[in-house]
Amino acid sequence: MAKELWKGNEAIAEAAIRAGCDCFFGYPITPQSEVPEYMSVHLPEHGGVFVQSESEVAAINMVYGAAGAGMRAMTSSSSPGISLKQEGITYLAGAEVPAVIVNCMRGGPGLGTIQPAQGDYYQATRGGGNGDYRTVVLAPSNVQETVDFVQEAFDIADQYRNPVVILADGLIGQMMEPIEWKPIAKRDLPPKDWAACGRKGRDHHNVINSLFIDPEECNQLNNHLAEKYAEIAKNEVRWEEVECEDAELVITAYGTPARIALTALETLRADGIKAGLFRPITLWPFPEKALHELAAKEHVRAFLDVEMSSTGQMIDDVRLGVEGQKPISFLGQAGGVMPTVEEIIEAAKNALKEVK
Amino acid sequence: MKKEIIISGFGGQGGLAIGKNLAEAGMDEGLNVTWAPSYGPEMRGGTANCSVVLSDKPVGSPVFARCTELIALNEPSLEKFEAGVLPGGTVFVNSDVVTDKVSRPDLKAYYIPCAQIAEEVGNPKVGNMVMLGAYVAATKVLKPETIEKMIETMFAGPKAKFIPLNIEAFRRGMACVQ
Numbered sequence: 169m170a171k172e173l174w175k176g177n178e179a180i181a182e183a184a185i186r187a188g189c190d191c192f193f194g195y196p197i198t199p200q201s202e203v204p205e206y207m208s209v210h211l212p213e214h215g216g217v218f219v220q221s222e223s224e225v226a227a228i229n230m231v232y233g234a235a236g237a238g239m240r241a242m243t244s245s246s247s248p249g250i251s252l253k254q255e256g257i258t259y260l261a262g263a264e265v266p267a268v269i270v271n272c273m274r275g276g277p278g279l280g281t282i283q284p285a286q287g288d289y290y291q292a293t294r295g296g297g298n299g300d301y302r303t304v305v306l307a308p309s310n311v312q313e314t315v316d317f318v319q320e321a322f323d324i325a326d327q328y329r330n331p332v333v334i335l336a337d338g339l340i341g342q343m344m345e346p347i348e349w350k351p352i353a354k355r356d357l358p359p360k361d362w363a364a365c366g367r368k369g370r371d372h373h374n375v376i377n378s379l380f381i382d383p384e385e386c387n388q389l390n391n392h393l394a395e396k397y398a399e400i401a402k403n404e405v406r407w408e409e410v411e412c413e414d415a416e417l418v419i420t421a422y423g424t425p426a427r428i429a430l431t432a433l434e435t436l437r438a439d440g441i442k443a444g445l446f447r448p449i450t451l452w453p454f455p456e457k458a459l460h461e462l463a464a465k466e467h468v469r470a471f472l473d474v475e476m477s478s479t480g481q482m483i484d485d486v487r488l489g490v491e492g493q494k495p496i497s498f499l500g501q502a503g504g505v506m507p508t509v510e511e512i513i514e515a516a517k518n519a520l521k522e523v524k
Numbered sequence: 525m526k527k528e529i530i531i532s533g534f535g536g537q538g539g540l541a542i543g544k545n546l547a548e549a550g551m552d553e554g555l556n557v558t559w560a561p562s563y564g565p566e567m568r569g570g571t572a573n574c575s576v577v578l579s580d581k582p583v584g585s586p587v588f589a590r591c592t593e594l595i596a597l598n599e600p601s602l603e604k605f606e607a608g609v610l611p612g613g614t615v616f617v618n619s620d621v622v623t624d625k626v627s628r629p630d631l632k633a634y635y636i637p638c639a640q641i642a643e644e645v646g647n648p649k650v651g652n653m654v655m656l657g658a659y660v661a662a663t664k665v666l667k668p669e670t671i672e673k674m675i676e677t678m679f680a681g682p683k684a685k686f687i688p689l690n691i692e693a694f695r696r697g698m699a700c701v702q
Contacts, residue, residue: 171551173548198563282563282565283564339586342561343586344559345557345558345560345583346557427583427584427586428584429584430584431584433584436585506587509584510589511586
């Protein structure tokens with residue numbers, strides 16, 4: 169199949185259309201505005217509905233309504249806009265309504281900057297809204313993965329009746345890369361017999377609701393959700409290991425920093441340093457078992473976690489996976505500044521020095 | 525082979541398009557490519573730049589501090605990025621706009637009068653194609669035929685009348701460094 173050069177954000181929108189997205193609701197914000205822009209032109213051509221909402225809060229509630237009626241619905245935004253959507257996302261999770269939410273992260277906190285960052289890891293993986301819930305979080309690190317994941321995200325959402333987050337960053341949204349429109353394996357999905365789209369001969373109305381005032385009932389829902397999350401954790405965890413077979417130093421990174429780390433690996437290997445990359449692809453569920461096993465290997469001496477976050481967020485999950493078996497160093501840049509290849513090389517060398 | 529190129533200039537000079545054309549032609553030749561723009565609260569007349577990687581191996585980082593080549597379409601771009609060019613690298617200067625010379629003796633410099641040539645071929649808008657020609661001829665990293673074929677695909681249908689103009693500009697740019 170011929171390769172085509174696509175900009176990340178436009179590719180996200182096209183991928184969603186190809187996945188059968190029926191409705192898109194969004195509000196412009198840099199660096200993801202090309203997603204609604206593309207959708208506004210092309211989704212209606214495919215019979216879908218595009219609405220530029222009056223706010224992010226409205227957009228996510230439109231998603232809630234449309235997806236609750238059984239439509240494939242999606243929204244996209246960037247960090248501050250995603251914060252505004254958190255109430256809607258917890259409602260979606262509580263009412264078990266599938267939806268796809270794209271976050272092209274930018275620097276924070278607050279309005280921050282429009283440059284790429286990864287400060288929303290906690291928000292995405294811990295549930296940024298209230299209550300005990302999880303969203304599946306897919307973290308692509310190139311445009312090809314982004315389009316593959318967007319297409320698959322709709323199926324994952326429908327299979328588990330759960331919101332799925334694509335956690336990209338401003339660079340992935342803005343950059344262009346060759347991609348192939350590969351056929352994505354379709355999952356065997358259950359019928360949406362829960363959707364509130366008319367009685368259709370049933371003896372009852374379907375109700376989309378996240379209010380369970382009776383504590384027993386609410387407890388039951390939570391237990392059911394916990395079981396569902398355990399099932400997702402069992403089935404959906406993904407990661408990639410690059411040159412980890414003999415690695416003394418393992419870099420952990422996702423998204424854009426993982427790409428930068430790949431370039432750093434070339435120099436480190438050329439300098440005789442056995443370095444590898446462990447790249448979580450699903451941030452929730454996090455590949456902690458795989459990381460634990462890697463940390464147990466004798467040849468692995470130290471880890472270096474690299475993020476576009478100054479405090480480190482994924483490093484918490486890295487610690488849970490490594491479980492103290494090996495030391496973990498950290499390199500972080502935030503606020504729209506990306507860690508450089510040179511910084512990663514230096515931090516990697518220092519991390520190894522400390523254990524030698 | 526790995527080229528890490530920065531193309532920088534005023535908004536409207538076609539610098540981002542040069543980058544996109546390099547990436548597109550690189551892809552057509554089977555290379556791994558990335559194109560990453562600077563983005564921000566840009567204004568008309570402000571500077572814009574993009575980073576392009578052409579590589580025979582999968583591309584890791586699409587952004588870089590040091591480049592193999594710099595295409596400087598305006599004065600501030602030369603000022604800002606010259607220091608970051610790798611030793612032995614090449615700088616392409618849009619000499620109609622930039623009066624400064626490349627100051628580092630370890631760099632190869634080409635001075636291309638893009639605007640003048642564009643004017644000569646009949647349209648000031650094709651200055652960027654002149655520069656693309658100079659880059660392709662000097663680095664030999666892409667085949668001229670690939671670019672010309674790409675130009676033909678790019679201006680399809682009612683825009684087909686722009687094909688000869690762009691190809692002419694591209695060839696004149698190549699001739700500048702041969």
